[in-house]
Amino acid sequence: MKPAFSVIFLTTLIGAAQGLFLALFTAQSYVLFGLLPQQNEHTFYAHGSLVALVFLTGGLLASFFHLGRPERAWRSAAKWRTSWLSREVIVLPAFMGAIFLYGLAHLGGWKLVLATLESGVVIDASVVLGAIGTILAFALFVCTAMIYASLPFLREWHSPLTVINTILLGGASGFSLAATFAASGAPELMRFFAAWAFIITLLGLVSRSASLARNRRLKPKSTVQTAIGIKHPQIVQKSSGFLGGAFNTREFFHGKSPSVLRSVKWGFLLAAFVLPALMLAAGLWANVPEALPLAFAVQYPGLLAERWFFFAQANHPQNIYYQAVT
Amino acid sequence: MTQLALVIDLNVCVGCHACVTNCKQWNTSGSAGPLADFNPYGADPTGTFFNRVQTFEVGKYPNTQTVHFPKSCLHCEEPPCVPVCPTGASYKRADDGIVLVDYDKCIGCKYCSWACPYGAREFDESRRVMTKCTLCVDRIYDTALAENERKPACVLACPTSARIFGDIHDPDSPVSVAIRESAGYPLMPEWGTYPSNHYLPRRKTALHIHKDELQRADNPLKIDGLLPKPAKSEPSLDDVMSW
Amino acid sequence: MCACRCGIRVHLRDGEVRYIEGNPDHPLNHGVICAKGSSGIMKQYSPARLTQPLRRKAGSERGAGEFEPISWEEAFSLLAERLRHIRATDPKKFALFTGRDQMQALTGLFARQFGTPNYAAHGGFCSVNMAAGMIYTIGGSFWEFGGPDLDRAKLFVMIGTAEDHHSNPMKIALSKFKRNGGRFISINPVRTGYSAIADEWVPIRPGTDGALLLALIHEIIALGLFDREFLVRYTNAGELVNMNGANDEFGMFVRTEVPEEEGCFDPQNKLWWDRASNRPVLSHAEGSDPLLIGEFALSDGTPVKPAFQLLKERVESYTAEWASGITGIPVETIRRLAHEMGVTARDQKIELPIAWTDSWGKEHDTVSGNPVAFHAMRGLAAHSNGFHTIRSLAILMSLLGTIDRPGGFRHKAPFPRPIPPCAKTPNTPLGVRPNTPLDGLALGWPSEPDDLFVDDEGRPVRIDKAFSWEYPLSVHGLMHNVITNAWRGDPYPIDTLMIFMANMAWNSTMNTSEVRQMLNDKGEDGEYKIPFIAVCDAFQSEMTAFADLVLPDTTYLERHDVMSMLDRPISEFDGPVDSIRIPVVPPTGQCKPFQEVLIELAGRLNLPAFVRPDGTRKFRDYPDFIVNYETDTGSGIGFLAGWRGKGGEKFMRGEPNPRQWEMYAQNNCVYHHKLPPSYQYMRNWNKGYLEWSQRSRITRYAEPILIHLYSEVLQKFRLAAQGKGISRKPPEHLKKNIAEYFDPLPFYYEPLEAQKTDCTKYPLSAITQRPMAMYHSWDSQNAWLRQIHSHNHLYVNPQTASAQGIDDGGWMWVESQWGKVRCLAKYSEAVEPGTVWTWNAIGKAAGAWHLDADANESQRGFLLNHLISEELPGTASAEPISNSDPITGQAAWFDVRVRIYKAEPGEPASTWPQFQAVPAAPGTAVKNPGWLAYFAGKGRRK
Numbered sequence A: 001m002k003p004a005f006s007v008i009f010l011t012t013l014i015g016a017a018q019g020l021f022l023a024l025f026t027a028q029s030y031v032l033f034g035l036l037p038q039q040n041e042h043t044f045y046a047h048g049s050l051v052a053l054v055f056l057t058g059g060l061l062a063s064f065f066h067l068g069r070p071e072r073a074w075r076s077a078a079k080w081r082t083s084w085l086s087r088e089v090i091v092l093p094a095f096m097g098a099i100f101l102y103g104l105a106h107l108g109g110w111k112l113v114l115a116t117l118e119s120g121v122v123i124d125a126s127v128v129l130g131a132i133g134t135i136l137a138f139a140l141f142v143c144t145a146m147i148y149a150s151l152p153f154l155r156e157w158h159s160p161l162t163v164i165n166t167i168l169l170g171g172a173s174g175f176s177l178a179a180t181f182a183a184s185g186a187p188e189l190m191r192f193f194a195a196w197a198f199i200i201t202l203l204g205l206v207s208r209s210a211s212l213a214r215n216r217r218l219k220p221k222s223t224v225q226t227a228i229g230i231k232h233p234q235i236v237q238k239s240s241g242f243l244g245g246a247f248n249t250r251e252f253f254h255g256k257s258p259s260v261l262r263s264v265k266w267g268f269l270l271a272a273f274v275l276p277a278l279m280l281a282a283g284l285w286a287n288v289p290e291a292l293p294l295a296f297a298v299q300y301p302g303l304l305a306e307r308w309f310f311f312a313q314a315n316h317p318q319n320i321y322y323q324a325v326t
Numbered sequence B: 001m002t003q004l005a006l007v008i009d010l011n012v013c014v015g016c017h018a019c020v021t022n023c024k025q026w027n028t029s030g031s032a033g034p035l036a037d038f039n040p041y042g043a044d045p046t047g048t049f050f051n052r053v054q055t056f057e058v059g060k061y062p063n064t065q066t067v068h069f070p071k072s073c074l075h076c077e078e079p080p081c082v083p084v085c086p087t088g089a090s091y092k093r094a095d096d097g098i099v100l101v102d103y104d105k106c107i108g109c110k111y112c113s114w115a116c117p118y119g120a121r122e123f124d125e126s127r128r129v130m131t132k133c134t135l136c137v138d139r140i141y142d143t144a145l146a147e148n149e150r151k152p153a154c155v156l157a158c159p160t161s162a163r164i165f166g167d168i169h170d171p172d173s174p175v176s177v178a179i180r181e182s183a184g185y186p187l188m189p190e191w192g193t194y195p196s197n198h199y200l201p202r203r204k205t206a207l208h209i210h211k212d213e214l215q216r217a218d219n220p221l222k223i224d225g226l227l228p229k230p231a232k233s234e235p236s237l238d239d240v241m242s243w
Numbered sequence C: 001m002c003a004c005r006c007g008i009r010v011h012l013r014d015g016e017v018r019y020i021e022g023n024p025d026h027p028l029n030h031g032v033i034c035a036k037g038s039s040g041i042m043k044q045y046s047p048a049r050l051t052q053p054l055r056r057k058a059g060s061e062r063g064a065g066e067f068e069p070i071s072w073e074e075a076f077s078l079l080a081e082r083l084r085h086i087r088a089t090d091p092k093k094f095a096l097f098t099g100r101d102q103m104q105a106l107t108g109l110f111a112r113q114f115g116t117p118n119y120a121a122h123g124g125f126c127s128v129n130m131a132a133g134m135i136y137t138i139g140g141s142f143w144e145f146g147g148p149d150l151d152r153a154k155l156f157v158m159i160g161t162a163e164d165h166h167s168n169p170m171k172i173a174l175s176k177f178k179r180n181g182g183r184f185i186s187i188n189p190v191r192t193g194y195s196a197i198a199d200e201w202v203p204i205r206p207g208t209d210g211a212l213l214l215a216l217i218h219e220i221i222a223l224g225l226f227d228r229e230f231l232v233r234y235t236n237a238g239e240l241v242n243m244n245g246a247n248d249e250f251g252m253f254v255r256t257e258v259p260e261e262e263g264c265f266d267p268q269n270k271l272w273w274d275r276a277s278n279r280p281v282l283s284h285a286e287g288s289d290p291l292l293i294g295e296f297a298l299s300d301g302t303p304v305k306p307a308f309q310l311l312k313e314r315v316e317s318y319t320a321e322w323a324s325g326i327t328g329i330p331v332e333t334i335r336r337l338a339h340e341m342g343v344t345a346r347d348q349k350i351e352l353p354i355a356w357t358d359s360w361g362k363e364h365d366t367v368s369g370n371p372v373a374f375h376a377m378r379g380l381a382a383h384s385n386g387f388h389t390i391r392s393l394a395i396l397m398s399l400l401g402t403i404d405r406p407g408g409f410r411h412k413a414p415f416p417r418p419i420p421p422c423a424k425t426p427n428t429p430l431g432v433r434p435n436t437p438l439d440g441l442a443l444g445w446p447s448e449p450d451d452l453f454v455d456d457e458g459r460p461v462r463i464d465k466a467f468s469w470e471y472p473l474s475v476h477g478l479m480h481n482v483i484t485n486a487w488r489g490d491p492y493p494i495d496t497l498m499i500f501m502a503n504m505a506w507n508s509t510m511n512t513s514e515v516r517q518m519l520n521d522k523g524e525d526g527e528y529k530i531p532f533i534a535v536c537d538a539f540q541s542e543m544t545a546f547a548d549l550v551l552p553d554t555t556y557l558e559r560h561d562v563m564s565m566l567d568r569p570i571s572e573f574d575g576p577v578d579s580i581r582i583p584v585v586p587p588t589g590q591c592k593p594f595q596e597v598l599i600e601l602a603g604r605l606n607l608p609a610f611v612r613p614d615g616t617r618k619f620r621d622y623p624d625f626i627v628n629y630e631t632d633t634g635s636g637i638g639f640l641a642g643w644r645g646k647g648g649e650k651f652m653r654g655e656p657n658p659r660q661w662e663m664y665a666q667n668n669c670v671y672h673h674k675l676p677p678s679y680q681y682m683r684n685w686n687k688g689y690l691e692w693s694q695r696s697r698i699t700r701y702a703e704p705i706l707i708h709l710y711s712e713v714l715q716k717f718r719l720a721a722q723g724k725g726i727s728r729k730p731p732e733h734l735k736k737n738i739a740e741y742f743d744p745l746p747f748y749y750e751p752l753e754a755q756k757t758d759c760t761k762y763p764l765s766a767i768t769q770r771p772m773a774m775y776h777s778w779d780s781q782n783a784w785l786r787q788i789h790s791h792n793h794l795y796v797n798p799q800t801a802s803a804q805g806i807d808d809g810g811w812m813w814v815e816s817q818w819g820k821v822r823c824l825a826k827y828s829e830a831v832e833p834g835t836v837w838t839w840n841a842i843g844k845a846a847g848a849w850h851l852d853a854d855a856n857e858s859q860r861g862f863l864l865n866h867l868i869s870e871e872l873p874g875t876a877s878a879e880p881i882s883n884s885d886p887i888t889g890q891a892a893w894f895d896v897r898v899r900i901y902k903a904e905p906g907e908p909a910s911t912w913p914q915f916q917a918v919p920a921a922p923g924t925a926v927k928n929p930g931w932l933a934y935f936a937g938k939g940r941r942k
Ligand SMILES: Nc1nc2c(c(=O)[nH]1)N[C@H]1C(S)=C(S)[C@@H](COP(=O)(O)OP(=O)(O)OC[C@H]3O[C@@H](n4cnc5c(=O)[nH]c(N)nc54)[C@H](O)[C@@H]3O)O[C@H]1N2
Pocket: C100, C126, C127, C159, C160, C161, C162, C163, C164, C165, C167, C187, C188, C189, C190, C204, C205, C206, C207, C208, C209, C376, C377, C378, C379, C380, C383, C767, C768, C769, C770, C771, C772, C773, C774, C775, C776, C894
């Protein structure tokens, strides 16, 4: 597939936002259960939410660039029963709403206690909103991922690993982002976020490597033989019916050489996983605290590259019909 | 239920592209149009076409087959392009099985084109909506046309009548008969899309001549004396055998 | 009617073309239409349309494309003045050459009335070998004159055809044939298009089909698989040839008596050697049957042999083994092909219950046929040995007994014609006189040396040297040599060259780069060597850039036209058909039909057929001309055969009918005269048909048209070269050639170019084919069609390409002795390894056709013509000769020998040669749109 930059930005930006939100709420939950010291600054959560919202809005904006008719975007909520894209379109604003309220709750310091657990844990509005947001964040991960994973012909995508990757990569970048963000707003949480970011990044490396390994072993199910229904070992397309290109050649071919693809692969493995992990580790254990906030700056471009590769590696069966373009 | 479709006979298609440009001219001024062309007189001209004719070479010289392969939307019975559409712009008509796009609803997200394994959809860059073969819905029900002209433009144009149109759910329709009797097959059956359009394979007619057919009593060379007839008086089995 | 011959219906929406569909009631295409026809809208509204008369800007160079618009009145007076002077002094200084138009009856009439011999259409560079080779043998031909009866054939052999003129009918017929279980064999170096759906593809080395066909004849004769009865009755197989080498009549048929009336028919006065009585008898004598094989002596001692015996002797050495070495086809395949043809013809006889009477009065209860059909076109024709190859094919078809019989070859009216047809050119320079029509036709059918159009020294009268000793049977002229000859002043310089509907600065010329210079070349005196060039075209082509005067033509949707019985009508097997075209949209800008231009000019020049004795114009306009013109006053024969007579009650012959156009229009624009079944077959010898055709003035004579297995016409030329007889003799330096090539029996020789080439250095043949979705050069202005073929590749067998290190899709050079071209390679398993090929005329000169200067056509597309020479070097003593068939002057497009090699890594990624881009001509679109979304009826066009 030809990587579409609007979609790359959409997925990476909202992924980071989702991760960031999860990071925030994780921190809040830890605090709630006393695993972390009480947080004085409620504005930290509010500002965090704002950052997430900015990322989400950026993603949303990017997505509009993907549409031929953005003015009709509202129509896309119509088919939530069948279309993961439609579902994403519904969940995304819901999630944004939840964050907004969540941030507001923190900002306004709404202390309305809804329940107090036996252990004495106080459940207030921000906790409820955070929980809803968490559910929505995961729902959004699933929707986004399923847009790709649900297409059986795109076999590189059609795997649970796509969903897991989406969650882990979003999570990793979100926690890295949180660490960066905490550097200024809540330095005491920085190591907490960084530690999680480290763990999730490593998990992401494992699952992404697993999907790379899986994809390497994939044998195409569709061949030129099944595509045109002729059984013969040697079939070569001589003409795709036009010479100046068509939608089918623009949308589905990245046009890059295998060596470019290879470099991008190693590049994103380094930039999205290995380097951030090293930086996080350095910050956490090697006493180079300056490294922590920089992890995200390395990881995010790495994830852009990862998304690019995600598209480029996907081999659409329609390409069998459009091999001959010179 | 009716499922309208095309059956394409690779046995007679000569790759002339008549179906390609006839489709274009019918549809560009029709309900699906206009179909835009970019750089129409410049470098790398490109445009929206609902139907393309491709060429494949099968085998090695001298045992080569050249196969001309027309392809448009296959109007799948289980069209994966439809459920993925977030707006409902892509739909399959219940009464005749035609898969269509409602250009007024389409937001141009291209997701349906990702979901079509056949590359049958083309995004129109000028209207910025998805387009595809309509099976000429604006012809086939047009009562202003003579009965035998209520067929897709490409079908009427095709000089070799390689394109047959009809209802594949009606076992007696010409398309069903062709599929049954000439081993019609669907493309990429592995995806369970059940394409309605079918393809008929190449069929080969051979001639077998037995050696003895070359030597016959009525050889005209006999008349001109080049193949002498043995004289009646020469010895024959008649002289030596008795039964 | 569409651009060439199919019937169409054009739908308009608010005055704009909305949809062009095939006319279901048209006898030719039955409602189907091709890719080009379906893209007619994009021709009509092309930005390359010329819309006003243009004159080359004073002081600008020819070819630079600098023009200023002028009025029609200026254009007419400029032309008329120039032409009036030429006509009054030396009419042959005006040359009119036309391309693939369908109005040669009118252009030919104009030229003849003008008095110039220098007129021809595209036939000479197209497929004249096909016309001449078959018409001189069976009195009819493929191309537009006859074809295979695929309704009834069981075996169909197609040779060297990619698309051809009647492409839609061929496609309709092929698919029916295949679906009916017929067996289809294609003989072609390349497998594309029609060949793709063949049951068997027989790849052959280009230019070697003659060897294959002669070997097939050898096999068929050796096995006795020929139709003896057919040969005896309907060919000259049994006729006795004089074998007395000392005699002036050597090699001629022995005749009993000379007929009273001389005419262009073949008198039935030859002899047979009767089998029963063992003595000579008059051919076709009641109750006799000739021996086809043997040697005899007449009572006066003259040794004689039946023509068939000579044929048999001729093919003796042409064995399958011999042919295999030349053609590259395995011996077993050659034998099997012969067996398939012979056995199918013999064992699958067709018998139709149709009674008919033959020319000798014998009544037949049935029409029978041998269901083996052939079709061939330029793959045979466009070689310098094509005439004999095609004669071999016609003879093979005759041996199988398949001429004008069901399941075989069928004629289309007005064929069959006498062998050769009657039309003749003048035979002396005296036929060309100032202010006088030409004394004969500009194109004709020589039947002997005395018919040649030469002066007393045997030098050509025509600028293209047609009908000279160099190319005696060049019945369509040699358009491909016109520019070179005129430039060199050989045989003489001309003044005005008028080109209609041909792109002679590009694809219909060989040696294109140099010819473009010739068009532009000046003499010592600073004047152009070709002083004045007028071009009539509808689009801005490569040629229009070289014009001094450009006449903008209408398109086929904007004008009246006829497919006339006087030209190349659209007849069917079952009878004559002609048709018309009527305008559906008004002319664009100031476009004017060329027909109107000719009629206007003819009026201004006082050409007798176009003006009354008092000098006033006879015809208001072209439609009026078509209705009222008669070949002779009161002849009742005009351009259209249908609805003649005052009320439209007559056909073929009758008074002018003022409502003729209307009546055609009411009848799908077609007149189809279906013959009764008894006149539909065996027409060479069908008494009823021939008499009908005589009554309808299709022909003057109703004599049977016997097939010429053995060609006396050729023998007459050979005798002249051998110094025998009383006819004209060729000049010394051409004697050897004439004696060699004018062989009364077909023989195989290597194409001339190969004979003059070191084939180890240039080991490959390079050929072109028509793409089905492009019409020559002129569809590149079509926004839809050009997307299908925006550039072209050289197709090379992977084995051949990789031997040179050439990559699939990579840049490469292809080079002949005459030139070289850089192009893109494409591997193909569907091409014979000794051949490379490309689609014809896709490559364009930058800026032509109103394409952007960086359009793919000029940057990635290429023209093979740069590699082909219009002349071959002569010997030390002799001048260069045309790269043509030495008999017919047919352009040898497919003879070129090449070598290929990889382009260096540093070379530019574009084709070579490149030409300076010409600017858009005034009156064409101002600018090309960045995008186009055509929707009819938006009212953007008036
Ligand atoms: N679409 C389309 N149709 C056209 C035209 C067009 O430009 N476009 N042009 C029209 C005109 S003017 C003409 S003359 C006709 C020509 O119609 P065709 O006669 O079909 O002409 P070509 O396309 O030149 O095809 C020549 C064929 O002969 C093969 N060939 C070449 N050399 C040899 C050989 O030595 N032996 C054999 N056996 N085969 C050989 C080539 O591979 C090719 O398939 O088409 C007419 N129809």
